[in-house]
Amino acid sequence: RLTAILRDLPIHWRxxxxxxxxxxxKGGSxxxxxxxxxxxxxxRFPELPRPRPVREAAE
Known part of the structure; x- marks a missing residue:
């Protein structure tokens, strides 16, 4: 998930x-x-862009 979030953000936000x-x-994994x-x-930082939602692969 981290890779997907960072991949979809503009480079200067990564x-x-x-x-x-x-x-x-904090303990989450x-x-x-x-x-x-x-x-x-x-x-906390509303100016941080949100990447498009993740779509699960069709089965």
Whole structure:
């Protein structure tokens, strides 16, 4: 999930977003923990762009 978030952000936001995600992980793990940390960063910094939603592959 981290890779997908960072890939879809403008280059100048990637380092900032990664740093904020790691800072906010606080015991969370996996894709859900990364997403929750990114959502928290977006709430704190509303100017942080949100990448398009993740779509699951068709089965």
């Amino acid at each position: 380092f900032f977003a990664k740093t904020e995600i790691f800072r906010r992980m 996996g894709p859900e923990g990364v997403q929750a940390a990114f959502d928290a960063a977006c709430e």
